[in-house]
Amino acid sequence: xxxxxxxxxxxxxxxxxALLVWQLMAVGKVAGEALPPVTTVFAALFTTLGTGAFWSxxxxxxxxxxxxxxxxAVAGVVLGILIGSFDPVRYATLAVLEFLKPxxxxxxxxxxxxxxxxxxxxxxxxxxxxxxxxxxxxxxDGVHGTDPVARDTARSYGLKSPExxxxxxxxxxxxxxGTAMRVAAPAALVITVVAGLLGGGxxxxxxxxxxxxxxxxxxxxxxxxxxxVLGLIxxxxxxxxxxxxxHWHQSFREVVH
Amino acid sequence: MQTxxxxxxxxxxxxVPPQSRKKAMxxxxxxxxxxxxxxxxxxxxxxxxxGENAKTVIEDLTFSVEAGEVVxxxxxxGVGKTTLLKCLAGLHPVSSGSAAIDGRTISGPPxxxxxxxxxxxxxxxxxxxxxxxxxxxxxxxxxxxxxxxxRCDSALEAVGLTHAEHQYPWQLSGGMQxxxxxxxxxxxxxxxxxxxxxxxxxxxxxxxDLEDLCLKIRRDFNMTILVVxxxxxxxxxxxxxVVVLGSxxxxxLKVIDIDLPAPRDQITTRSLPDFAHQRTDVLSLxxxxx
Numbered sequence: 001x002x003x004x005x006x007x008x009x010x011x012x013x014x015x016x017x018a019l020l021v022w023q024l025m026a027v028g029k030v031a032g033e034a035l036p037p038v039t040t041v042f043a044a045l046f047t048t049l050g051t052g053a054f055w056s057x058x059x060x061x062x063x064x065x066x067x068x069x070x071x072x073a074v075a076g077v078v079l080g081i082l083i084g085s086f087d088p089v090r091y092a093t094l095a096v097l098e099f100l101k102p103x104x105x106x107x108x109x110x111x112x113x114x115x116x117x118x119x120x121x122x123x124x125x126x127x128x129x130x131x132x133x134x135x136x137x138x139x140x141d142g143v144h145g146t147d148p149v150a151r152d153t154a155r156s157y158g159l160k161s162p163e164x165x166x167x168x169x170x171x172x173x174x175x176x177x178g179t180a181m182r183v184a185a186p187a188a189l190v191i192t193v194v195a196g197l198l199g200g201g202x203x204x205x206x207x208x209x210x211x212x213x214x215x216x217x218x219x220x221x222x223x224x225x226x227x228x229v230l231g232l233i234x235x236x237x238x239x240x241x242x243x244x245x246x247h248w249h250q251s252f253r254e255v256v257h
Numbered sequence: 258m259q260t261x262x263x264x265x266x267x268x269x270x271x272x273v274p275p276q277s278r279k280k281a282m283x284x285x286x287x288x289x290x291x292x293x294x295x296x297x298x299x300x301x302x303x304x305x306x307x308g309e310n311a312k313t314v315i316e317d318l319t320f321s322v323e324a325g326e327v328v329x330x331x332x333x334x335g336v337g338k339t340t341l342l343k344c345l346a347g348l349h350p351v352s353s354g355s356a357a358i359d360g361r362t363i364s365g366p367p368x369x370x371x372x373x374x375x376x377x378x379x380x381x382x383x384x385x386x387x388x389x390x391x392x393x394x395x396x397x398x399x400x401x402x403x404x405x406x407x408r409c410d411s412a413l414e415a416v417g418l419t420h421a422e423h424q425y426p427w428q429l430s431g432g433m434q435x436x437x438x439x440x441x442x443x444x445x446x447x448x449x450x451x452x453x454x455x456x457x458x459x460x461x462x463x464x465x466d467l468e469d470l471c472l473k474i475r476r477d478f479n480m481t482i483l484v485v486x487x488x489x490x491x492x493x494x495x496x497x498x499v500v501v502l503g504s505x506x507x508x509x510l511k512v513i514d515i516d517l518p519a520p521r522d523q524i525t526t527r528s529l530p531d532f533a534h535q536r537t538d539v540l541s542l543x544x545x546x547x
Contacts, residue, residue, distance in 0.1 A: 149379035156346045156372040157394030157445060167393060171384045248384045248425055 036218045044218035045225060054207070058226070061196070061203035064120060065188040065234075068127035072184070076132050077177060080139020081165070084173075090140060097137055105130035105191050109199050118200030126199070127191045131184040138180035142173025175249045178242040185238040186231050193227060293360040294321035295481045296345070296449060300354035303340055314340045316506035317354070322449075327475055327482045329492035332502030333543060338485040341507065342453050345483070346372050358449065367449075371442035375454035377434040381426040387437050388413070388422040391444045412444035415477065416470060432463030439470065449481045450474070456491065465523045468495055472521060489543070493536045494521060501542045510542050 019038050026037035036044075048054045083089050083097075105126050112129075116122035146169045154164045196205020204223055211220040243252050303315040314337040322328045330338055343349040345356050347366040356363045358370065371394075374380040381390050391409045400408075413419045416436040426434050435455060442450055452471070456464045468491060475482055486492050492499045496515050503510040515535055517526055526532055 147379045149374055149376050150382065152343070152346075152348055153372070153374065153380040154393075155348055156366050156370075158366050158368055159394065159397055163397055167396075168382065171382065174384070248427070253427060 034217060036221065040218045041221040041225070044216075045222035048219060048222050048226075057202070057204050057207045058230075060120070061189070061192050061205070062230070064123045064127060064195075064201070064203060065185075065192045068124045068192070069131055069181075069185060069188045071124070072128045072131040072135055073177075073181060075128075076135030076180070077139050079132075080136045080173075080177075081143055081170070083136065084140040084143025085165070085169075090144065097133060097140075101133050101137060106194055106198070109195065112195075113199045120202055122199055123192055123195040123201035123203070126195045126201075127188050130191045131188050134184055134187075135177065135180045138176040139173055142176030143169055145176070146172045175246055175251070178246050182235075182238045182242055185234045189227070189231055189234055293357075295324040295326075296322040296356070296358055296483065297360070298345070298354075298356045301341070301344060301351050301356055302353045303337070303344055303349065304352045313506040315344075316508045318502075318507060318509055319354075320500050320509055320512060322481055322483055324448075324481050325475070325479055326497045327472070327484065327495050328498050328500060329496035330483065330485045330500045330502060331487065331489055331492045331539060331543065332507065333504050334487055336502050336504040337507035338487075338502065339453055342372070342451055342483075342485055346370060346451060369448040371445045371447035371450055373435075373438050373442050373450065373452040373455050375457050377431070377438045377458070378426070380438055381434060381441075383425065383427050386423050386425055387418065387429075387440075390426065390437060391441045394441065394445050408444040408446065409440075412440040415443055415474065416440045430463075432459045432467060435459060435467060436470065439467075439474070443474065443478070447480070449483065452482070452484045454485055454487065457487070464491070469523065471495060476520075489536050489539045490527070493517070493532060493539060494523075494526060499535075499539055501539055503542075513538055513542075 022035075023038045025031070026035050026040075083093050108129060109126060112122045112126050116125060150168050150172060151164060154168045159167070192201070192203055193205035193208070195201040196203040196207075197209050198205075200206060200209075204227060208220055208223045211217075211223060246252050247254075298318055298320050301315060301318045302313065304311050304313045306312055318341065320328075330341070332338055340349065344351045345363065347363050347370075350364075358367050382393065385393065388409055391412060392405060395405050395408065409422075410419070413422055416439055418433060418436055418440060421429060421433065421437075426437055429437065435458070439455075455471075456467045459467065471482065471484070472495065474480055482495075484492070484495055486495075493515055494517075499513045499515060501510045501513065502508065513535065517529060517531055517535070
């Protein structure tokens with residue numbers, strides 16, 4: 001068996017086993033009506049896929065996630081460079097950032113709803129809040145962790161600070177920023193859905209809430225499956241982008257010698 | 258060796274091309290007549306910190322390097338050799354005394370100087386190919402594209418790495434990576450090449466090759482080379498003069514002229530009786546309790 005097909009076959013077997021367990025539990029009425037059989041859910045999924053409402057929800061979810069991700073990436077990297085480049089600023093902000101980091105975005109959801117209402121802006125704000133800090137912190141670490149030998153090399157060759165920033169510091173911080181983006185991308189999706197589910201923002205979260213309140217469990221699970229697949233795509237896309245941008249880094253190198 | 262006590266030797270060399278006189282050097286008044294060493298270190302001292310935590314790494318160093326010379330600095334490890342190089346390269350300010358190139362005091366990275374570090378894998382940028390690593394220091398000089406290409410081509414050829422220009426440094430062996438670092442310095446076209454333990458992280462055979470490359474560079478480019486090393490044999494093999502440092506804090510114990518015939522050869526030079534004598538001279542200075 002080929003080296004690369006074997007893990008794929010095993011993954012497929014895992015998925016099939018999970019679906020089988022689900023089906024057995026549903027048929028055995030373990031959770032009553034709250035857990036419909038796989039077959040019913042997939043039927044509902046195909047019905048859902050045929051509606052325009054579903055696609056506009058999907059578009060809203062993906063759009064909000066990506067836009068908020070892009071905004072927090074730009075803002076996070078700029079802030080991270082500023083904080084990481086100046087030690088006094090770094091010390092002054094460290095405690096505040098460390099304090100804010102573990103605060104889950106859901107905590108400020110009521111506030112966001114109060115200010116923005118159940119809108120797209122509310123979702124954007126919440127997602128950006130959740131993604132910004134990890135990106136800032138990672139960028140700070142990356143900037144601060146730039147090898148002093150690399151800096152000295154650049155300085156000894158007469159490079160000035162802005163050039164050192166763009167040609168030495170930023171590239172060496174890229175692996176840190178890449179890690180932050182890989183973690184932030186699925187998180188952005190999750191927060192968008194939560195903002196829809198609990199805050200009434202547009203997108204799949206709202207659709208799930210509607211399916212749940214209408215007792216339409218088959219549609220609810222169909223949407224959860226869609227979200228799962230979407231999460232895989234986000235994860236795969238960021239991983240591929242990271243691999244491409246950081247092909248030179250230890251963790252992605254293809255050793256030739 | 259001129260171990261002058263004059264606090265300042267301030268005659269700009271008339272042979273220095275104008276483009277190398279840049280703002281990193283503080284211009285000093287002319288006083289012709291006497292010739293100025295290419296690199297002149299006078300009563301240089303370096304102290305980190307202040308008050309009770311002050312740590313004097315370099316007490317008082319005075320030595321000079323003439324144009325076209327290879328001078329090696331040897332001394333026990335931790336003596337402050339790297340600190341000295343950072344002061345000479347304009348990366349650290351000196352605490353007192355001065356270092357000057359052609360009579361002009363070094364106050365920032367001098368444009369006529371290139372530095373080769375021991376840690377090639379930290380000083381080469383892993384995200385750039387070999388050729389792009391060579392181009393990096395040339396960007397801010399705003400040279401015509403043809404000249405950048407010509408400089409890189411000839412530098413790569415000088416170190417024998419033309420075939421590796423599109424590879425990344427980490428795809429190459431340690432010795433090849435250090436040759437890339439040397440090529441980057443050559444493409445910068447410095448008048449003075451400063452190397453900090455340049456061959457300490459490569460295997461013995463590669464080390465011999467790189468030592469010979471260093472001598473070839475001096476011959477072909479008429480470059481002034483200052484090498485810091487802890488390897489006494491290497492110092493004697495490479496140098497016209499060896500500056501022996503004592504610790505701590507660093508000071509010059511002695512400057513030894515090495516009069517081994519040129520061209521030097523790894524086998525014949527190292528088997529000369531004079532080679533053995535001179536390395537014994539250096540070794541006994543370092544071993545002797547200071």
